[in-house]
Amino acid sequence: MFFLVRYFHIDIIVIALLLSAVVYSSAYDVGVDYHATEADFIDSVFITQYHTPNVRSTVLTQLQGITDRGATFVSLRIWLVAQPNGSADPNWQATFPLSDQEKTNLHQYANDVASIQSAIDGHRLRLDVCLLWLGAADYTIGNLTVDFGYFHLNASEFTLRVEKTVDSVLQALANVKRPDGVLLVQTVYLEGEVMIGAKANQDWFLATHYPRFIEVVTNANFTPSVYFLVDGLEKHVLQADYIDAQFPALNGHRSMYWVYRSLNFMKNEKLPLPSRIDFSCYIDRQTATYESLISHIIDDASASLSVLGAPDLYGVAETYYFVDDTQRNEYGQAFAIEALLNPRLDRLSFWTTPDAGGQGVNVAYPFAIEDFLLPSSY
Ligand SMILES: *[C@@H]1O[C@H](CO)[C@@H](O)[C@H](O)[C@H]1NC(C)=O
Ligand SMILES: *[C@@H]1O[C@H](CO)[C@@H](O)[C@H](O)[C@H]1NC(C)=O
Ligand SMILES: *[C@@H]1O[C@H](CO)[C@@H](O)[C@H](O)[C@H]1NC(C)=O
Numbered sequence: 227m228f229f230l231v232r233y234f235h236i237d238i239i240v241i242a243l244l245l246s247a248v249v250y251s252s253a254y255d256v257g258v259d260y261h262a263t264e265a266d267f268i269d270s271v272f273i274t275q276y277h278t279p280n281v282r283s284t285v286l287t288q289l290q291g292i293t294d295r296g297a298t299f300v301s302l303r304i305w306l307v308a309q310p311n312g313s314a315d316p317n318w319q320a321t322f323p324l325s326d327q328e329k330t331n332l333h334q335y336a337n338d339v340a341s342i343q344s345a346i347d348g349h350r351l352r353l354d355v356c357l358l359w360l361g362a363a364d365y366t367i368g369n370l371t372v373d374f375g376y377f378h379l380n381a382s383e384f385t386l387r388v389e390k391t392v393d394s395v396l397q398a399l400a401n402v403k404r405p406d407g408v409l410l411v412q413t414v415y416l417e418g419e420v421m422i423g424a425k426a427n428q429d430w431f432l433a434t435h436y437p438r439f440i441e442v443v444t445n446a447n448f449t450p451s452v453y454f455l456v457d458g459l460e461k462h463v464l465q466a467d468y469i470d471a472q473f474p475a476l477n478g479h480r481s482m483y484w485v486y487r488s489l490n491f492m493k494n495e496k497l498p499l500p501s502r503i504d505f506s507c508y509i510d511r512q513t514a515t516y517e518s519l520i521s522h523i524i525d526d527a528s529a530s531l532s533v534l535g536a537p538d539l540y541g542v543a544e545t546y547y548f549v550d551d552t553q554r555n556e557y558g559q560a561f562a563i564e565a566l567l568n569p570r571l572d573r574l575s576f577w578t579t580p581d582a583g584g585q586g587v588n589v590a591y592p593f594a595i596e597d598f599l600l601p602s603s604y
Contacts, residue, residue, distance in 0.1 A: 254565040256598045257299035257354070257575035258292055259544055262318075265588035267580040271318040273304060276331035286338055288591040293344045293351055295595040299412065300339060301354040301543070301575045304332075306391055307361035309377055322363040323390035332398035340402055340410045350404050354575075355395060356415035356453070356543075359431075363387070366426040374427070388435050392416075396446045414443045418543065419455040419506050421484040422491040433495050440498060453504035453543040454485040456523055460512045463522050475533040479526035489534050499536050502572060503527065506544035509557070516560035524564060524571055542574040547582040547589050551597075558598035566600060574598060 263284045264270035275281050292300065307319035315321075320328050339353045359365060361376045365384065368374040374384045395414070402410045416439045422428055432452070443450035457463070462480045470476035476486050485505055492499055509519050528538050542561065548554040558576075565571040576598060579588040 253569055254562065254571070254600050255298045255573035256595060257297050257301055257573065258593055258595070259303065259575050259577045260288070260292065260300040261303045262579050262590065263288060265579050265590040267588060268316050268318050270579075270590075271305070273302065273331055273335060274315075274317050274320055274328055276335055277327060282334070282338070285335070286342075289339060289342045289351070290345070291592055292595065293342050293349070294346050295593070296599050297351070297593075297595050298349060299352040299354060299573075299575065301356065302335070303356050303358055303418070304395070305358045305360055306363040309362050319361065322359075322361070323387045324394045329394045329398050332395065333402070336399050336402040336410055340404045343405075350406060350408070351410075352408075352412045353399075353410050354413045354415070355399065355411065356418050357391065357395065358418055363391075365431045366428070369427060370430055385434060389438065392435075392439055392442060396442055396448075399448070400446050409447060411446075411448045413449045413451050413504075414446075415451050415453055415504075415543075417452045420452045420488045421455055422488040424484060429491060429495075432492070432497065436492075436497050449501065451500040451502070451504060453500075453506065453541075454488050456485060456505045456507045457481050457483050458507055458509040458519070458523065460510060460514055460519060463509075463519050463526075464514060473530075475530045479530040481523045481526045482530045485527070486530055486534070489531060489536055493534050499534070501537060502539045502541050503531060503536055504541040504543040506577075507542045508544070508546055516557050517563055520560050520564045521567075524568065528570065538570055539572055540570055541572050544577045545574060546584070547576040547578060547593065549583040549587060549589060551594070554594065555597045559601070562598060562600045 261272065262270040263272055263281065272281050272285050289300065304320050305318055306322040308315040308321045310321050310323065310325060336353060339351050343350050362379065364376055365374045367376055368378065370381055373380045379387065399411045404410055416436055420428065420432070440450045457480060465480050466478055468478055468480040473486055473490065476482060485503070489499060507523065509516060511519060524540060527540055532538060546557060548557055561571065561574050576582065579590060581587060582589045
């Protein structure tokens with residue numbers, strides 16, 4: 227409510243924009259980066275232990291609450307980490323490639339997400355899935371001439387396992403439909419926070435695996451993608467005199483430093499650019515408003531990425547979930563206002579655990595999803 231009041235005395239045109247945008251407000255989706263039942267990430271990541279009845283029933287309860295409070299999608303991360311030799315790994319570590327139990331769990335989870343319906347307004351969820359590669363699957367360790375990952379897999383073995391992982395994820399998710407006939411899964415991300423130039427061997431990883439990934443994900447009728455990382459530090463976002471030594475399109479648009487470099491790499495490699503540009507967006511403010519920073523960031527994206535032929539459509543794939551109610555509401559509403567004023571911002575999902583509220587500040591269900599929703603009910 228309070229941000230509307232602030233707009234009311236600024237300009238009648240802004241009010242008109244707000245009101246007209248409310249009509250198609252359902253275009254802005256809010257979701258949760260939901261992968262754990264509690265704040266403790268190590269133990270409470272659920273996909274590896276979904277066959278445990280009380281884990282599954284807790285997740286079902288939480289999904290219902292998430293939906294009732296207005297989320298329209300959940301976004302699952304799967305951390306591929308462990309060796310497939312049956313050692314007792316912490317719950318957050320899925321196996322590289324997925325074990326049979328994990329495949330079964332993923333399929334069951336997808337069916338369960340598909341079954342959820344809001345008790346308030348009857349809407350249902352969509353599901354996104356993002357793969358993340360660490361430990362045995364950490365391609366930033368090693369190199370092409372030696373081997374990759376914590377356990378020294380050679381390149382052909384590594385690629386074989388990536389392909390097996392992708393195939394089994396798709397097998398688990400394929401054709402899972404909601405009772406209203408809608409395919410449950412929307413986007414499958416091969417990697418999160420892609421930063422070409424900052425993460426060793428990521429160029430190799432994408433060039434080698436993304437083409438096949440696009441093909442098999444598209445064949446499953448899902449949208450293949452990766453997401454990028456925005457530099458949300460206030461002094462970088464607002465650095466009007468920023469000059470990029472390599473890419474003049476970035477002059478004055480420093481927030482896009484890594485997004486631009488990553489998309490530029492994809493373009494040079496003739497990898498199709500995503501149909502919507504998604505990124506993590508953690509805004510660290512000093513004195514500016516969150517509204518001015520997010521609108522600056524989206525303007526930076528439009529101005530610089532268009533040079534590469536990227537679509538002018540954006541999704542926030544991760545962002546803060548502050549534990550302070552006032553700060554979180556102000557933060558969430560800044561994104562919602564940006565989406566109202568400019569439908570380039572298509573959706574947002576916020577991070578949970580670990581570190582959603584800042585380093586060491588983990589959050590868990592229940593979530594105040596309304597803080598991020600459009601003010602269409604006002
Ligand atoms: C599993 O494999 C890893 C890497 O080869 C090894 O370090 C670990 O000891 C193995 N664990 C078991 C239980 O065999
Ligand atoms: C690859 O890694 C090995 C072992 O760390 C190292 O000796 C070699 O110089 C690296 N090669 C390249 C091309 O970086
Ligand atoms: C790569 O590793 C796999 C599994 O350890 C092994 O079977 C294969 O022979 C290795 N390939 C090369 C080219 O070293």
